[in-house]
Amino acid sequence: MRERDTDVLVIGAGPAGATAARTAAAKSARVILLERKECVGVLVRCGEASSMVDLKPFIEGVDMGEVHPITGFLSHAPDGTSVRLDNEMTRAFQTVVLDRAIFDARLAEQAVAAGAELWTEADAFEPLYNDTRLVGARVRRGREIVDVKAGMTIAADGIESRVGRWAGLKTLLHPRDFSSCYTMVLDNIESDDNLLHFYWGRDVAPGGYGWMFPRSDGGGNLGVGITETGSDRGQARKYLLDLKARWFPDAKTRREAAGALPLAYPLKRIWADNLLLTGDAARLCDPLTGGGIPQALVSGREAGRLAAEALHAENTGETYLSRYAGRLEKEILKPHRTHYRFRNAIGAVSDKMLNGAARRINGISMEERTIPGIAKAMFYFDPRLIPEFIKMGRDLLISSGSIGRS
Numbered sequence: 147m148r149e150r151d152t153d154v155l156v157i158g159a160g161p162a163g164a165t166a167a168r169t170a171a172a173k174s175a176r177v178i179l180l181e182r183k184e185c186v187g188v189l190v191r192c193g194e195a196s197s198m199v200d201l202k203p204f205i206e207g208v209d210m211g212e213v214h215p216i217t218g219f220l221s222h223a224p225d226g227t228s229v230r231l232d233n234e235m236t237r238a239f240q241t242v243v244l245d246r247a248i249f250d251a252r253l254a255e256q257a258v259a260a261g262a263e264l265w266t267e268a269d270a271f272e273p274l275y276n277d278t279r280l281v282g283a284r285v286r287r288g289r290e291i292v293d294v295k296a297g298m299t300i301a302a303d304g305i306e307s308r309v310g311r312w313a314g315l316k317t318l319l320h321p322r323d324f325s326s327c328y329t330m331v332l333d334n335i336e337s338d339d340n341l342l343h344f345y346w347g348r349d350v351a352p353g354g355y356g357w358m359f360p361r362s363d364g365g366g367n368l369g370v371g372i373t374e375t376g377s378d379r380g381q382a383r384k385y386l387l388d389l390k391a392r393w394f395p396d397a398k399t400r401r402e403a404a405g406a407l408p409l410a411y412p413l414k415r416i417w418a419d420n421l422l423l424t425g426d427a428a429r430l431c432d433p434l435t436g437g438g439i440p441q442a443l444v445s446g447r448e449a450g451r452l453a454a455e456a457l458h459a460e461n462t463g464e465t466y467l468s469r470y471a472g473r474l475e476k477e478i479l480k481p482h483r484t485h486y487r488f489r490n491a492i493g494a495v496s497d498k499m500l501n502g503a504a505r506r507i508n509g510i511s512m513e514e515r516t517i518p519g520i521a522k523a524m525f526y527f528d529p530r531l532i533p534e535f536i537k538m539g540r541d542l543l544i545s546s547g548s549i550g551r552s
């Protein structure tokens with residue numbers, strides 16, 4: 147066993163961890179970035195869609211490979227009624243479907259270029275303490291065991307963060323607050339190649355939804371996220387196979403993967419002595435859509451900044467680090483709380499109501515299909531949703547134009 151000292155230890159090399167490592171290294175901190183797998187970006191469990199408005203501050207000068215531009219959405223109600231949204235409002239989001247394997251690898255390369263060390267096949271399996279303070283981790287790197295002692299640790303280790311629990315944070319989720327997901331990459335699909343497809347209904351994805359996002363290589367990302375059957379991933383796969391059989395029976399499966407998403411209220415504390423949590427580890431995944439790439443990038447950036455600042459100030463205690471939440475409030479935490487409330491409200495909507503809403507929206511013109519216009523259609527089947535829907539829409543528009551811009 148050997149020892150290493152570093153300023154910042156980042157555990158997890160996804161978008162949150164890589165961005166945190168890059169930001170801290172750019173501020174002259176010594177950074178070690180850990181990735182458990184052999185390569186960054188392998189085994190993607192994601193629909194891979196995001197907004198270029200959100201991504202631009204983080205990808206300047208970065209070759210992301212081919213991305214697939216999206217102009218709108220096609221939503222399929224339980225009875226098969228399809229609603230198309232493809233207008234000025236949807237195009238303003240500048241949505242794209244990424245290749246996450248390339249995207250994640252490029253972010254890690256940015257971190258290395260900024261001065262971070264990237265360790266692959268490196269598992270932080272045990273905490274290191276000084277009294278009760280977390281001061282790093284014992285890392286299995288291939289056949290070698292290394293005690294990495296760090297002034298600051300950044301947890302980017304995903305849902306129900308183990309690193310967070312090392313510091314006494316309550317990161318475990320109630321079954322109602324996570325989505326069990328299953329995804330497939332398909333070939334030979336037939337669909338509108340510039341639209342994101344969404345599928346709704348109790349028989350399609352109870353408590354969640356299905357999706358198909360077209361890829362730049364001519365394939366598509368098909369997936370479902372469910373909540374009402376708890377953590378049974380076998381059930382998620384069953385629903386996905388049913389969805390594929392109904393909508394894409396002739397498509398060939400290139401690869402598939404299971405996963406889980408936190409759809410919870412934000413953690414009360416995403417910091418502790420010497421520690422900051424980012425991305426899914428901090429429960430920052432959007433509880434309404436399940437999207438998490440912008441939240442990962444922004445929280446990673448702010449965690450990297452604050453870690454470097456705390457080391458410079460020689461103050462890595464929880465009181466100093468508590469300012470982290472304030473830095474995330476406008477861009478992430480406030481919209482997150484609104485979306486969580488709206489998710490709970492819309493979860494009570496029946497298939498009959500969804501079918502009625504789809505028909506009502508189809509009764510208005512494409513240009514009328516804005517947030518206020520759709521809100522009127524929503525009022526048709528449940529007036530109680532109107533205040534939350536309008537607030538969520540306003541926050542969504544604000545965040546889509548500002549997230550990442552600081």
